[in-house]
Amino acid sequence: LVARRMRDFGVRVLYFKRNRLTPEEESKHGEVCYAPLDELLAQSDFVSLHLPHGRDTEKFAGRDFFTKMKRGSYLINTARGGILDEVALYDSLKSGHLGGAALDVFRYEPVPSDTPLLELDNVLWTPHISGGEPAYMIEEAEMVLSNIAKVFHGKAPQGLVPEFVS
Numbered sequence: 011l012v013a014r015r016m017r018d019f020g021v022r023v024l025y026f027k028r029n030r031l032t033p034e035e036e037s038k039h040g041e042v043c044y045a046p047l048d049e050l051l052a053q054s055d056f057v058s059l060h061l062p063h064g065r066d067t068e069k070f071a072g073r074d075f076f077t078k079m080k081r082g083s084y085l086i087n088t089a090r091g092g093i094l095d096e097v098a099l100y101d102s103l104k105s106g107h108l109g110g111a112a113l114d115v116f117r118y119e120p121v122p123s124d125t126p127l128l129e130l131d132n133v134l135w136t137p138h139i140s141g142g143e144p145a146y147m148i149e150e151a152e153m154v155l156s157n158i159a160k161v162f163h164g165k166a167p168q169g170l171v172p173e174f175v176s
Contacts, residue, residue, distance in 0.1 A: 012058055014040040024050045051078040056086060063090035071095065076102035082109040091117040100126045103133065110134065 013023045017040035024045040025031075036042050051057060057079060061067055071085065072095035079085070085108060087094050096117060102108045110132035116125075127133050137154075157167035 012060070013042045017041065024054060026050045048078055051075065052080055054080060054083060056084045058086040059089045059093060061089055061093060063092040067093045069093070069095040069098075071099070073098040073101070076108060079108060081107055084109050085111045087111070088114040091115045091119070096125070096127060100130070103127075103130050108132075112136070 013025065016023050023040065023042045025039075025042050026045060026047045030044050031039070031042070036044070045053070059071060061070065067090075070093045071087070076085075076098055079102075085099065094113075094117070099108075099111060103111060111127075112134040113127070114136045118125075121128065121135075153169070157169070160167050
């Protein structure tokens with residue numbers, strides 16, 4: 011779905027996968043182009059992660075991964091928090107090598123208040139709602155909008171994490 015949506019914007023979409031798609035599958039997914047991982051990282055302005063978390067993918071995106079990414083590029087992680095080395099990401103963002111990151115999943119949820127990534131202005135945080143079934147996404151969006159309206163009207167939002175309630 012991400013590839014198709016990006017193609018709708020006229021974006022050239024590269025992908026890396028251990029087992030390359032067939033030409034028919036590549037066409038079905040919007041004319042995506044296979045690239046070895048190092049080539050994909052070096053050429054891409056945006057890198058979106060879509061893989062499960064397990065022993066083989068623990069900290070898959072780490073220091074070496076970020077070093078290979080194009081200078082000024084952006085990382086998007088809506089997959090799983092454990093596939094990302096948050097310390098290495100922080101260093102890459104702080105140094106300016108990466109332009110920014112969009113994170114919807116985190117190693118620890120809720121995100122600990124002392125997480126260094128929270129200090130950075132070039133990180134977009136979403137509360138683990140950027141994927142999933144459309145019906146649930148609509149319900150979650152309605153809850154978020156309802157809470158925004160409550161705050162604007164001087165009322166307490168629902169679902170606050172106790173340590174963050176003042």
